[in-house]
Amino acid sequence: MKKLISNVLVMAAVVAGFAINTEAAPAQKLCPLMIEDEIDVEEFLVYKGVKVFVCCGTCKKMWVQNPDYYAVVAQEQAPQLKAVASKDIKPMDQKFCPVYTDTRVHPKSPFIEHDGKKIYFSKTRAKSRFESNPEKYLENIK
Numbered sequence: 689m690k691k692l693i694s695n696v697l698v699m700a701a702v703v704a705g706f707a708i709n710t711e712a713a714p715a716q717k718l719c720p721l722m723i724e725d726e727i728d729v730e731e732f733l734v735y736k737g738v739k740v741f742v743c744c745g746t747c748k749k750m751w752v753q754n755p756d757y758y759a760v761v762a763q764e765q766a767p768q769l770k771a772v773a774s775k776d777i778k779p780m781d782q783k784f785c786p787v788y789t790d791t792r793v794h795p796k797s798p799f800i801e802h803d804g805k806k807i808y809f810s811k812t813r814a815k816s817r818f819e820s821n822p823e824k825y826l827e828n829i830k
Contacts, residue, residue: 719743720762720769721750724790735759736772750810754794761792782807786828787814802826 719725719742727741733748734740735755740762742748751758759773761783785791786807793808798815800807802822807829809815818825 715768716741716766718765719747720758720765721747721792722788722790723765723792735769738768738772740766740769750792754796757794757796758792761794780808782829784828785810785814786825787817789828 716727719727720740722743725743728743729741731744731748732739732741733751735751736759740751740759742751756774757777759769760777761779763769763773780793780795782793785793785797786809788810791810793810795808797808797810798812799809800815800819807818809818
């Protein structure tokens with residue numbers, strides 16, 4: 689079923705006039721959002737005509753929340769993005785969630801103010817875990 693859906697999405701992109709870079713799989717090994725996880729070649733999206741592989745459906749959903757930002761910060765894991773990523777978007781100082789430390793955050797991520805500083809989280813569950821015991825996670829903020 690996943691393969692059928694992927695094929696339909698590729699065909700829709702081709703019909704819409706988007707060029708798709710099908711050479712991305714060999715160059716990309718790690719998920720651009722959960723950076724310690726290997727990609728699943730059946731889990732991908734197309735960003736400005738470039739195929740970007742992720743590890744799971746959750747990462748596909750995360751990507752949709754802020755694709756332009758992720759394209760800028762994920763170029764190490766997905767080098768094919770270099771050709772299409774914005775040159776105007778600047779990465780935030782905090783790159784990863786303090787609770788799920790291998791998962792990226794972005795400017796629209798859930799956040800809290802803690803000691804006068806914004807702390808971003810990959811999802812609301814991470815925010816709740818942090819709020820229940822901030823000292824446990826403060827050292828993970830980079």
